Amino acid sequence: MIDDGRALFLQIAESVEDQIVDGSLPEESRAPSTNELAAFHRINPATAAKGISMLVDKGVLYKQRGIGMFVAPGARAQLLGERRTAFADRFVDPLLAEARTLGLGADDLTDLIRERAAIGSAAGLTEGTLR
The missing domain is CATH 1.10.10.10 (Winged helix-like DNA-binding domain superfamily/Winged helix DNA-binding domain)
Known part of the structure; x- marks a missing residue:
């Protein structure tokens, strides 16, 4: 810790x-x-x-x-909201910027995420956790 x-x-x-x-x-x-x-x-x-x-x-x-x-x-909801915002700032915004650079649309990204989630299921990620 x-x-x-x-x-x-x-x-x-x-x-x-x-x-x-x-x-x-x-x-x-x-x-x-x-x-x-x-x-x-x-x-x-x-x-x-x-x-x-x-x-x-x-x-x-x-x-x-x-x-x-x-x-x-309401503390849990507050903290989850803060963490979701931080997650979007740290990961989603750069992902979207790179997707635009590569010419990928929302459907392309969704397909890519689902494909990677299927691969990552062995590492503990499941499609249900991404919804």
Whole structure:
């Protein structure tokens, strides 16, 4: 989990986001405390707190005084939306630009994606995950 190239607090925030997105940390459930995160990852509690604070600022987590942090209603949908946008920015936009350069239309791209998905099914991708 810990990657030397990126700030630890960002990695902590992304780890909690991943748990929300994959459903292992459902909405309205108690999120790990900064002390729990610090102990688990063997980092300073202030670093963990910075990551958690970032999620509070985004509206993904909220604090219940004296009880702890909880996953906000709508947090999963919010994070999925952010990730879809980032995915489109990082992968789809360049794909479309290259397709235009090659003279490929939407149907050509769809056929190419379906063809590659069939090949990639052995790697865990299925056509159903692309719909």
